[in-house]
Amino acid sequence: MASSPGSRSALTAVAAPLSDAPRRRSQVNLSDQAYEQIESLLVSCELKPGRFLATHELQTLVGLGRTPVHQAVSRLAADTLVIVSPRHGIQIAPVDLTRERVLLQLRRDMERFVIRLATERSGASQRNQMLHLRRQLMEHGADMTIAQFNQVDRRIDQLFLAAANEPFVESTLRPLHTIFRRIGWIYHMQTPQHTNLQSTVDGHIAVIDAVANGHVDAAIAASDGLMDFVESMFSVLEREVAPALLDCSLDAMDDTFAPIASA
Known part of the structure; x- marks a missing residue:
């Protein structure tokens, strides 16, 4: 039976969003x-x-x-x-060490919350993925570049957040991870005596071990140990890194106030 104009327009109205869906995705x-x-x-x-x-x-x-x-x-x-x-x-955004010291306190508390949930809620597949990342760090951590380590670190963070299964915290913790990944990059790349990644690799292995094996107290203690290591970076950055590396707009100010050569 032929459809009426009204029914055709109704079908078009229903079909249009479906055809737009791939483009939106x-x-x-x-x-x-x-x-x-x-x-x-x-x-x-x-x-x-x-x-x-x-x-x-x-x-x-x-x-x-x-x-x-x-x-x-x-x-x-x-x-x-x-x-x-x-x-x-x-x-x-410039690196504001004073602000980011304060944010580290927030990150410490949020990491404890997420690590506890991840330890309690992670399934067998997630624990297997954690142990796979642990093996990568054990086998290659000493030879990783900071860029390679950051890829693994990002995957660890994503896996813990997925295992915790609490979306409310992700929108706050994700940018904190980025902020402190940048702090870590500057610490390891701009302070020559701290280029070795072994301390941060060991800290991440300790957290993964405890979470994957279901040891809540040990996981929280390992997370706190990792945050202590991050906190130790600040005094080094304050002492050894030029302010213009934390905010390149300061270079323009230095040029403005540079002494004028005498004629």
Whole structure:
């Protein structure tokens, strides 16, 4: 039986959102991809702390279009990883050691919460993945570059958050992980006597061991030990790293106040 014009329009209205769904999913995936790429550039200081740049420069750097980059920048701004100014464009958040010492206290408490839940709730598949990452660190940790270690570290963080199965904390803890990954990169790359990754590798192995084996108290103690190691980085950074490496906009101030050569 032939359908009436009214029924055809109704079917069109129902079908339209379905046909748009792949495009929307693709856009979301591109937004996530843009976020992850910019985050990686931020952690490795390829996007220098304090640097100003425009959206089109970020598009060129990550090879993606305006919409996913704009969406990623909005998320990064909400995470306090970039600062968006109508007059000056996008600024990569400088490293503020005073603020980040305070944030480490927040991270310590949140890590305890997540580690406890991950230890109590992780399933067999998740524990197997943890032990696989532990083997990677045991076998290759001493020879890893900081970039390679950060890839494993990101996977560990994602796995613990998934095992904890409490989405409420993820939106707060994820940017904290990025902030302190950047701190770790500067510590290991800009202070020559601290380039060895063994201490941080050992700390991560201790946490994985305890979580994967269901030892809650040991897991929390290992997490605290890892946070103590991160805290120890601050005095080294304050003493040994030039302020302009923490905020490259200070270079312009140095030029402004440089003495004028006499004629």
